[in-house]
Amino acid sequence: MTIQTPTANDTEQGEWVLTLVCADRPGIVHTVSGAVVAASGNIVELQQFSSAEDGNGGHGGGGRFFMRVHVEAPVAEDVMREHLDRAAVQLGADWTLDRVGRPIRTLVLASKAGHCLNDLLFRQRSGWLPVEIPLVLSNHPDLAPLAEFYGVPFADHVVLPETKVEFEQRILDAVEEHQIELIVLARYMQILSPELCRALAGRAINIHHSFLPGFKGANPYRQAHGRGVKLIGATAHFVTSDLDEGPIIEQNVVRVDHSKSVKELVAIGQDEESRTLTEAVKLFAERRVLLDGSRTIIFR
Amino acid sequence: MTIQTPTANDTEQGEWVLTLVCADRPGIVHTVSGAVVAASGNIVELQQFSSAEDGNGGHGGGGRFFMRVHVEAPVAEDVMREHLDRAAVQLGADWTLDRVGRPIRTLVLASKAGHCLNDLLFRQRSGWLPVEIPLVLSNHPDLAPLAEFYGVPFADHVVLPETKVEFEQRILDAVEEHQIELIVLARYMQILSPELCRALAGRAINIHHSFLPGFKGANPYRQAHGRGVKLIGATAHFVTSDLDEGPIIEQNVVRVDHSKSVKELVAIGQDEESRTLTEAVKLFAERRVLLDGSRTIIFR
Amino acid sequence: MTIQTPTANDTEQGEWVLTLVCADRPGIVHTVSGAVVAASGNIVELQQFSSAEDGNGGHGGGGRFFMRVHVEAPVAEDVMREHLDRAAVQLGADWTLDRVGRPIRTLVLASKAGHCLNDLLFRQRSGWLPVEIPLVLSNHPDLAPLAEFYGVPFADHVVLPETKVEFEQRILDAVEEHQIELIVLARYMQILSPELCRALAGRAINIHHSFLPGFKGANPYRQAHGRGVKLIGATAHFVTSDLDEGPIIEQNVVRVDHSKSVKELVAIGQDEESRTLTEAVKLFAERRVLLDGSRTIIFR
Amino acid sequence: MTIQTPTANDTEQGEWVLTLVCADRPGIVHTVSGAVVAASGNIVELQQFSSAEDGNGGHGGGGRFFMRVHVEAPVAEDVMREHLDRAAVQLGADWTLDRVGRPIRTLVLASKAGHCLNDLLFRQRSGWLPVEIPLVLSNHPDLAPLAEFYGVPFADHVVLPETKVEFEQRILDAVEEHQIELIVLARYMQILSPELCRALAGRAINIHHSFLPGFKGANPYRQAHGRGVKLIGATAHFVTSDLDEGPIIEQNVVRVDHSKSVKELVAIGQDEESRTLTEAVKLFAERRVLLDGSRTIIFR
Incomplete structure (x- = not known):
């Protein structure tokens, strides 16, 4: 059958999806995007959310921060991981990195x-x-x-x-x-x-x-x-x-x-x-x- | 404001909505439509449903019959009612009759x-x-x-x-x-x-x-x-x-x-x-x- | 695979679907339901619609009448057809009759x-x-x-x-x-x-x-x-x-x-x-x- | 009437919505989030999109970058604007800044x-x-x-x-x-x-x-x-x-x-x-x- 949708990009330009979860605090986006820049990467898509504890829409302390980032970068995976790991340690974050489209x-x-x-x-x-x-x-x-x-x-x-x-x-x-x-x-x-x-x-x-x-x-x-x-x-x-x-x-x-x-x-x-x-x-x-x-x- | 939708028809041709509920049995539609014909009426819209007792789609005995009929007829309401009442008695049915669009x-x-x-x-x-x-x-x-x-x-x-x-x-x-x-x-x-x-x-x-x-x-x-x-x-x-x-x-x-x-x-x-x-x-x-x-x- | 929905009823009680189209006029439902009664049938479901020529919701002359009826009746198909044909001739109607669920x-x-x-x-x-x-x-x-x-x-x-x-x-x-x-x-x-x-x-x-x-x-x-x-x-x-x-x-x-x-x-x-x-x-x-x-x- | 939804936050902690549009290139998120950090701000919500020229999902050159950021920061508006203006000049971006909820x-x-x-x-x-x-x-x-x-x-x-x-x-x-x-x-x-x-x-x-x-x-x-x-x-x-x-x-x-x-x-x-x-x-x-x-x- 011939239905085709784009999955993994197999050009040299690698595409990754990064997820990251940590305690909410100012500067997370800047820290993570800094790691991407350091890896010569480009953010194709970025989504984030801060969960307030009370569900009332306040953005006070105590919430969790969630992020998913689609990155393209012309570097090897271990280089990418090294930069991200440094950022994650700084933020006390759990994170995953995977190739876009990997089954x-x-x-x-x-x-x-x-x-x-x-x-x-x-x-x-x-x-x-x-x-x-x-x-x-x-x-x-x-x-x-x-x-x-x-x-x-x-x-x-x-x-x-x-x-x-x-x-x-x-x-x-x-x-x-x-x-x-x-x-x-x-x-x-x-x-x-x-x-x-x-x-x-x-x-x-x-x-x-x-x-x-x-x-x-x-x-x-x-x-x-x-x-x-x-x-x-x-x-x-x-x-x-x-x-x-x-x-x-x-x-x-x-x-x-x-x-x-x-x-x-x-x-x-x-x-x-x-x-x-x-x-x-x-x-x-x-x-x-x-x-x-x-x-x-x-x-x- | 100028939003207008059709409500009661005030021409001489009366429009009624009839609802009728009774035990299910053959011939109900024929009996009711006969009363409408006897009142010189025309069925504009008719909807019906027979509820099986078990919800399994069977049409066996024991269900209830529900009907809503939109009728137009050039007769007085009491004439209409007289004909319908005769049918309803025959069917052992509960029924209502009202002018279409009456608030x-x-x-x-x-x-x-x-x-x-x-x-x-x-x-x-x-x-x-x-x-x-x-x-x-x-x-x-x-x-x-x-x-x-x-x-x-x-x-x-x-x-x-x-x-x-x-x-x-x-x-x-x-x-x-x-x-x-x-x-x-x-x-x-x-x-x-x-x-x-x-x-x-x-x-x-x-x-x-x-x-x-x-x-x-x-x-x-x-x-x-x-x-x-x-x-x-x-x-x-x-x-x-x-x-x-x-x-x-x-x-x-x-x-x-x-x-x-x-x-x-x-x-x-x-x-x-x-x-x-x-x-x-x-x-x-x-x-x-x-x-x-x-x-x-x-x-x- | 085991997904099952009800299709043809293979009991002796036959189930038919009738469609009928004719010029709109009073008494059609009564005539058709009369044919069903004559064939010892029961109307399980009946839907109808009269198309006004102008699309304005008027029910004046000149429209077409459309009906679909689900009937169950303990008679042979030719008996059913004979009764319906008589009604259809009277109404000048086009009609079809088929077994419910026939592929x-x-x-x-x-x-x-x-x-x-x-x-x-x-x-x-x-x-x-x-x-x-x-x-x-x-x-x-x-x-x-x-x-x-x-x-x-x-x-x-x-x-x-x-x-x-x-x-x-x-x-x-x-x-x-x-x-x-x-x-x-x-x-x-x-x-x-x-x-x-x-x-x-x-x-x-x-x-x-x-x-x-x-x-x-x-x-x-x-x-x-x-x-x-x-x-x-x-x-x-x-x-x-x-x-x-x-x-x-x-x-x-x-x-x-x-x-x-x-x-x-x-x-x-x-x-x-x-x-x-x-x-x-x-x-x-x-x-x-x-x-x-x-x-x-x-x-x- | 008593329906109330949250609009402008009138605490001292200001809330702003920033929109920014520029030619797509690596590092935009890092630059803008840097300006927010410099203004002691926190990114509450960030959305972005890069429009590829051909609509085929490629992330090649030539596209436009669009961003909307919800920021909270305990600073005066002109301080906020100063930091953002510096980033926008660097990126060649059009941008707007407004109080969240301003009618x-x-x-x-x-x-x-x-x-x-x-x-x-x-x-x-x-x-x-x-x-x-x-x-x-x-x-x-x-x-x-x-x-x-x-x-x-x-x-x-x-x-x-x-x-x-x-x-x-x-x-x-x-x-x-x-x-x-x-x-x-x-x-x-x-x-x-x-x-x-x-x-x-x-x-x-x-x-x-x-x-x-x-x-x-x-x-x-x-x-x-x-x-x-x-x-x-x-x-x-x-x-x-x-x-x-x-x-x-x-x-x-x-x-x-x-x-x-x-x-x-x-x-x-x-x-x-x-x-x-x-x-x-x-x-x-x-x-x-x-x-x-x-x-x-x-x-x-």
Whole structure:
């Protein structure tokens, strides 16, 4: 297929995305941009945000500072890192540096429903989604042909109460073996153990088939039908051990009316689920998602 | 002002809106359309819905049938009513008949925030909202000048714990005195007593400043900020004694991001509140809202 | 894959969808509902519309009447047809009757871009889109593996100026051979000849990668970028010989901003194209699209 | 009324918004943030954009650099200006500095339709829209009471072909007399002369009652009805002598269907017009709109 979007720039002029988080204070932008200048770089895009503690818009002390910078510079990565490291030490900042467009190594957990996996694989193939998927792991074999069509390795493994521990170990093994950076629960219907949630904290994205915090738990479409809501939606969030309460990354809704049966709500909702999950994965893979406690900062 | 939308047709050709609810069975449309033909009428618009009991889309027995018909006929109202009554008796149906565009007599309850009241009054004046408002009743005097500008009577009445019963009686008196058909809580911040809720059942519309059932109770925008949601919204619903749980009439959402403070979320949300409440009032006034237990059937 | 939506009801209780178009006059609903009653049927859903000639909302003479009725009845199709035919003759009406959920025989024309074809095939496979696709015909071989994965026959045929007549004949042959009811141009980049447009009138749907009538012709995303528009969109319309001017079936838009390059607008727009085309095909296949001169009546 | 949103900060800690435009080159952010540091300031928010010449996302030479910075600093304005001026001279940049929340002096031109003026005045009064309106100038007296209610001076002046020059002179006089920074055409139905357009270039915002470039010229709702579009919209743009072709600031659409008459499309569209125009005025007043030739850069 021929859909092409720009990903990694392979000219000599390197392009990097830098993220940086630290305690808020004056001069951060000047310090970081100074490091970029010192590395002969040019800032192509810069986004920042200071989180006030009280959510009231004040810019007093005590907040956190978040930044994402897209830099181009004709230097080697270690030169770039050296300059940035000096700035980060000065600021007491956590930071990451990555090549723009480098595909993020992603493990997908799936079950029987194919809509989310199909959307992820199609967009990955199209070049729109900068991820590579060394493995799809499922508790059912149903989606093997879909993965096969897209040339993605697939393994299934029955999950029974007595094999759940084993399956979760297999997830952890896969994460290590394939140097996984992101775990996507593409309508994976099992609840992960608190231990696994902790092990994957900040790296695992789930899609909840509801507009959270609207309808938590099971059967949200049936709940929505009974309540006669006029909008249904989907929420992509980080996995935490507190079910359906992880930091929200992306949400979408679509208008419905009384004439829709539960089955029709499910079909309509699946569209929102697919596009919401894929969008969240894209945001993560492009290093646009930073964590601020129970909230996310999204630099679009 | 010169905004004009078509309301009542004052030609000799009368235009009516008929609503009808009964147990579902074959032949209802034929029976009702027969009554219209017998009254020399013409069906301009017809909408219907059969609610299956299980929400699964089956059309088995046990459901309720809902219909809204826009009829034009060159006959007197009593002739029209006579024919329809015969059909309704045959079907065991509840029904209403009204002139298209007749303004619904509406009591507005307000407090300090003016955005919802302003929207209602402006659109009523513009001819877009078929209501007449014989009284705005408030627990604060702040909005008196707004009502005065639009030429609408306004009364305020301090509500203290010891005067709440008195105020609620005043509401009931106003409903009777002005033959009120609809009560609108335009950001009226008091909780109505269960007795008043029951007395106004199916006639009182509230605006909740959240996308229900997302954030019930107080301070939904603060809750939304703390949770980092990406969409905020508003819900117009019928008032019931079960707070924020009444049948939903209309909902809207708008996209927000991490950069919005609680105050900004409030300001953004007020727009959604205004347009959602006004839309719900319009739907009710045009007889497009029918109750189906805890859900609404909306014929747009 | 396991996504399931209800399609054809295979119980003995038959479900039909009836469409009917005639000159507007009183009594049409009564006549048609009488035919349904005579066939022991029950009206599950009924939608109608009278088009005034002047678009001003008047219901005077001279308009056209459009109706779509979902009927269930425990009789054979020929009994049903006999009763309806009698009513239609009386009304001078054009009508169609079909089983609810019967897959519409659909020929897809494609080229190199796979996003629309992928969406159609995935949703068809999921049971969400009631079509069957006996052939995908393309002027390039690129999408053959996609069709193959979904088990749909695929043929490609180079289209050069000197072979265009031949290719168009092949389309007509395929229409006849496979008893095609709908032709979908899924980003088929060739302009059809006026003769072919006429031959396929009312049966061929195209997707235009713009919010018509905004940017007609080639390179709409480049035009949109140069003009700095804040929304881009897609339009599904019937094919006519007047390029990009056929009756509109469905439109969607999405918000963009100044930071998007032409390439990014293209990627964003492809999503709108896919979902807009698929939705239009679904509406057509469910017999929800009726033609009213240069406009469409859509019964959702 | 009691709606309150944060506007100017009146503590000793000053808050400024800086905009800066120059030829793109490395080091701009570092230079500007250096000036802020030198003025003991803190960057609260920073947005930037480099426009590539070809719209293809390349970051090569030849583009323009745009920046909006929200700064807080405990210094006098002239100190702030001195530091920034030094940086701007170095960069060859155009720049503006203003207090955050300072109301922009705005002249509103109106005619008979009140929906846009009502929205502007209500939101200005509510504290949501940082403008002050020393005069509403109209070619009809109809909206005088609306202006009076909001305590805004109003003057009307019949505009006939022979008095048009005189009226336009009056606009220019008002601009000078009241030191007007923004002129808003709130459904002012007269076409401005090319001379006036030039005189007000970059300072005058018009609302077009259509989704441009969809339906230019007169009667767009009638055009939209005839064409059967499924979405209608509104476009706020800068006034240029090239009618309806000025740089677009904001656009919105709303879904409609075949059942809407032209009159109903007008009523629905007026909502989009009001909110689109008010949003554009807010963006301008908050210094979020920068011009890039025929496009706008919007920093939200």
